[in-house]
Amino acid sequence: MAYKYHVTEGENVAPLIAPGHDYATITDKISGDVLDRKTPRGMMITLAVSFLFVLVLIGAVSYLFYKGVGIWGINIPVGWGFAIVNLVWWIGIGHAGTLISAILLLLHQHWRNAINRFAEAMTLFAVACAGLFPILHLGRPWLAYWLTPYPNTMEVWPNFRSPLVWDVFAISTYLLVSFMFWFVGLIPDLASMRDRARKRWQKICYGVLAMGWRGSARHWHRYETSYLLLAGLATPLVVSVHSVVSFDFAVGIIPGWHATIFPPYFVAGAIYSGFAMVITLMIPVRKLYHLEDFVTDRHLDFMAKVMLGTGLIVLYGYLSELFFAYYSGSEYEGFMMHNRITGPYGWSYALLILCNGLIPQALWSKRVRLNTLALFLISIVVNVGMWLERFVIVVTSLHRDFLPSSWDMYTPTIWDWATYVGSLGVFVWLMFIFVRVMPMISIFEIKHLLPWKGRIYDTSADAN
Amino acid sequence: MQEYFKKIENRSVKIGGAGLAALAVSYFVWGEHFYRSYLFGYLPWAMLTLGCLAILLLHHLVSGAWGHVLQRMSESGSRILAVMGLLFIPVLIGMRDLYPWTDDAVVEASHVLHEKAGYLDAVFFIARSVLYFALWTAMATLLRRWSSKQDDGTDRSLTRRMKIFSGPSMVLFVITASLASVDWMMSLEPEWYSTIYGMSFIVGSVLTALAFCIMVLSKVSGHRPYSDILTSRHAHHLGNLLFAFTILWAYLAFSQYLIIWSGNLPEDNFWYLRRTGPGWNVVAVLLLIGHFFVPFFILLSRRSKKELKKLYVIAGLIFVMRFVDIYWLVAPAFDHESVSIHPLDVIAPVAIGGVWVALFMRYLGQVPILPLHDPRFGEDGFHIHDID
Numbered sequence: 139m140a141y142k143y144h145v146t147e148g149e150n151v152a153p154l155i156a157p158g159h160d161y162a163t164i165t166d167k168i169s170g171d172v173l174d175r176k177t178p179r180g181m182m183i184t185l186a187v188s189f190l191f192v193l194v195l196i197g198a199v200s201y202l203f204y205k206g207v208g209i210w211g212i213n214i215p216v217g218w219g220f221a222i223v224n225l226v227w228w229i230g231i232g233h234a235g236t237l238i239s240a241i242l243l244l245l246h247q248h249w250r251n252a253i254n255r256f257a258e259a260m261t262l263f264a265v266a267c268a269g270l271f272p273i274l275h276l277g278r279p280w281l282a283y284w285l286t287p288y289p290n291t292m293e294v295w296p297n298f299r300s301p302l303v304w305d306v307f308a309i310s311t312y313l314l315v316s317f318m319f320w321f322v323g324l325i326p327d328l329a330s331m332r333d334r335a336r337k338r339w340q341k342i343c344y345g346v347l348a349m350g351w352r353g354s355a356r357h358w359h360r361y362e363t364s365y366l367l368l369a370g371l372a373t374p375l376v377v378s379v380h381s382v383v384s385f386d387f388a389v390g391i392i393p394g395w396h397a398t399i400f401p402p403y404f405v406a407g408a409i410y411s412g413f414a415m416v417i418t419l420m421i422p423v424r425k426l427y428h429l430e431d432f433v434t435d436r437h438l439d440f441m442a443k444v445m446l447g448t449g450l451i452v453l454y455g456y457l458s459e460l461f462f463a464y465y466s467g468s469e470y471e472g473f474m475m476h477n478r479i480t481g482p483y484g485w486s487y488a489l490l491i492l493c494n495g496l497i498p499q500a501l502w503s504k505r506v507r508l509n510t511l512a513l514f515l516i517s518i519v520v521n522v523g524m525w526l527e528r529f530v531i532v533v534t535s536l537h538r539d540f541l542p543s544s545w546d547m548y549t550p551t552i553w554d555w556a557t558y559v560g561s562l563g564v565f566v567w568l569m570f571i572f573v574r575v576m577p578m579i580s581i582f583e584i585k586h587l588l589p590w591k592g593r594i595y596d597t598s599a600d601a602n
Numbered sequence: 603m604q605e606y607f608k609k610i611e612n613r614s615v616k617i618g619g620a621g622l623a624a625l626a627v628s629y630f631v632w633g634e635h636f637y638r639s640y641l642f643g644y645l646p647w648a649m650l651t652l653g654c655l656a657i658l659l660l661h662h663l664v665s666g667a668w669g670h671v672l673q674r675m676s677e678s679g680s681r682i683l684a685v686m687g688l689l690f691i692p693v694l695i696g697m698r699d700l701y702p703w704t705d706d707a708v709v710e711a712s713h714v715l716h717e718k719a720g721y722l723d724a725v726f727f728i729a730r731s732v733l734y735f736a737l738w739t740a741m742a743t744l745l746r747r748w749s750s751k752q753d754d755g756t757d758r759s760l761t762r763r764m765k766i767f768s769g770p771s772m773v774l775f776v777i778t779a780s781l782a783s784v785d786w787m788m789s790l791e792p793e794w795y796s797t798i799y800g801m802s803f804i805v806g807s808v809l810t811a812l813a814f815c816i817m818v819l820s821k822v823s824g825h826r827p828y829s830d831i832l833t834s835r836h837a838h839h840l841g842n843l844l845f846a847f848t849i850l851w852a853y854l855a856f857s858q859y860l861i862i863w864s865g866n867l868p869e870d871n872f873w874y875l876r877r878t879g880p881g882w883n884v885v886a887v888l889l890l891i892g893h894f895f896v897p898f899f900i901l902l903s904r905r906s907k908k909e910l911k912k913l914y915v916i917a918g919l920i921f922v923m924r925f926v927d928i929y930w931l932v933a934p935a936f937d938h939e940s941v942s943i944h945p946l947d948v949i950a951p952v953a954i955g956g957v958w959v960a961l962f963m964r965y966l967g968q969v970p971i972l973p974l975h976d977p978r979f980g981e982d983g984f985h986i987h988d989i990d
């Protein structure tokens with residue numbers, strides 16, 4: 139059906155794409171950054187440094203396989219430690235990509251077109267980093283396939299009531315759907331790259347990946363349909379994956395874990411940290427590649443608002459934990475909260491409230507949201523805060539449970555830290571390689587944001 | 603359309619008046635059952651009112667086309683908050699019949715209740731409720747006043763003011779509404795607690811209000827000016843929203859159930875045991891089917907969302923199911939041995955509902971049915987301008 143739609147650029151609203159661009163300049167700029175431009179020096183340095191950390195990870199994991207999980211700081215009662223903290227943190231980071239690609243598409247938030255490709259790639263690499271940790275934590279990682287239910291001569295099945303098994307399904311589905319979504323979205327752009335590539339090996343590589351895309355009307359029709367279907371499939375995953383991750387804790391009956399608010403609170407936290415990571419990475423990459431025309435301050439403003447909103451839900455979670463520790467009237471719940479705030483790990487709780495609860499409130503101010511440096515710093519603070527949140531949940535609840543005789547302290551070792559910073563290295567390294575070889579902004583989707591493009595025919599309006 | 607509002611108002615006045623009279627008489631007949639039925643009759647309408655306020659705040663924050671056509675309804679609905687505050691007085695009077703923690707002997711006998719006696723205290727409880735209503739009424743009044751001032755078309759800054767006001771108000775609203783759910787509903791079984799409860803209460807309230815507004819919108823969609831601007835796109839957006847909140851409600855309810863069921867701790871599993879005992883398990887299954895599966899599968903299809911006439915039926919079902927849900931949440935606190943629906947359980951919601959709908963229609967008839975001079979929306983009722 140036809141109706142009016144005006145993209146107004148007026149008064150005080152900035153456009154979503156800088157003036158002076160048309161179809162050709164967009165394609166030239168985004169594909170040219172990959173095909174023609176010399177790798178920026180900042181890029182080379184980042185790749186080199188992050189690769190050093192990849193080597194650190196390889197070293198740490200090799201030693202782990204040689205010695206076993208005893209090299210980590212885990213003990214009884216804190217049997218999970220960094221491995222689960224990092225798993226949850228990385229999975230959470232991935233959520234921004236799915237939210238941006240799928241949910242914002244269904245909600246007709248067209249500004250997403252500038253950042254969806256980048257955020258989806260981030261999802262994939264974050265989930266890959268996340269998947270590493272539970273496997274490493276198994277002790278016998280070569281038996282990881284035992285987690286999947288399959289008929290076998292030993293008649294051994296995983297415990298279907300265990301959320302750890304739900305995790306296997308949730309995370310592997312997530313990885314698969316995210317990958318398909320990302321790849322399907324890339325196909326039209328891969329064809330553009332193939333057509334514009336000058337070197338033969340480039341033509342072959344992009345050509346194979348483009349899967350014979352010719353841009354015919356029929357191709358586009360099928361493409362739009364499948365993209366929307368995938369968006370529909372990915373949408374429940376934004377909620378389900380982190381809900382299942384939260385069940386890892388909530389299904390346990392330890393004070394501080396057995397809380398019914400965990401699923402929505404974890405999902406909000408995931409989106410919060412995910413948007414923080416998109417902002418942390420996007421701001422330097424935008425600068426390195428001079429993408430200010432496409433990823434405008436207005437985009438950053440939108441992302442900052444999402445971060446503020448989800449951050450407030452997370453803060454609601456903290457407040458409700460505090461309130462119900464009192465309201466429960468249970469001495470164990472009360473002690474858990476008391477120990478969390480004043481116990482040996484009290485510093486982590488104080489830092490958590492500072493990083494996740496207090497500092498991000500600066501985002502209420504538009505001035506702060508539009509100040510790139512301030513936003514960059516706040517996003518890093520939130521990343522740290524969300525890591526601390528998982529640390530607080532895991533360690534403070536486990537290290538002192540019902541029986542004082544089973545209390546113990548948890549101290550991460552150098553190998554815990556090496557594995558963690560190593561995974562950061564892998565993430566940044568993969569991200570920068572992606573930026574180097576693929577169009578990091580969706581060339582054909584961002585064209586919808588051109589001001590004179592007028593009303594986009596919005597297929598998503600009809601499909602869901 | 604004014605005649606339509608007037609007609610419904612008159613009819614509701616009669617129902618409400620008769621209901622209130624019956625309620626007053628029955629106080630002397632079924633005295634011991636009066637307050638619990640009153641509380642049950644009161645809560646769904648209170649949630650509807652709060653849901654209207656939440657929708658209004660949300661609309662000012664995100665300014666969607668769906669909110670534009672609902673704005674006057676959510677303003678009229680939240681305007682009833684002041685009256686809802688007055689209607690809360692009988693609950694306060696009947697506190698001793700309703701809330702076990704008001705009995706000192708009960709508190710002394712229980713360690714857990716003793717621990718939280720500072721919060722579950724009669725005077726503090728009353729003070730909190732007064733504070734909630736004062737805050738909510740202030741929010742609703744200010745937003746309504748600015749919005750009708752905007753209708754004059756003289757002050758262009760009001761849209762922005764309402765947007766800025768709604769951010770912090772939303773934060774306050776979520777905190778106060780969560781606490782209100784603990785006070786009014788959760789503390790009926792004072793030993794029990796669940797941290798997700800406040801969120802479920804808010805989502806349930808929004809769902810109630812959304813279903814109600816969609817029903818009203820569908821009824822008036824044939825009249826001008828609605829008939830001029832309402833398109834299937836509006837219906838589609840509203841249908842999607844109803845769909846989303848239905849799923850959200852189910853998601854929260856399921857999360858709570860799964861965590862308590864799998865933990866199986868005596869401290870909290872009794873709440874579900876009471877609600878899945880003989881008779882109540884039928885109600886629980888009815889909720890599962892009527893409150894989730896039926897609306898979910900119907901709303902999954904695009905066709906059912908594009909027509910307000912079809913949405914009317916689903917919204918009606920959800921609206922009725924909201925009452926069943928609240929009954930299932932509240933009533934087993936008093937009697938979980940069997941489901942025995944007392945005549946008062948029907949009279950009370952009808953009486954309060956009559957008053958509510960009469961006020962709603964009266965308020966709605968007093969204002970232009972669509973906000974005028976809202977710079978965010980064009981004459982076709984669709985979003986055309988962003989404001990910063």
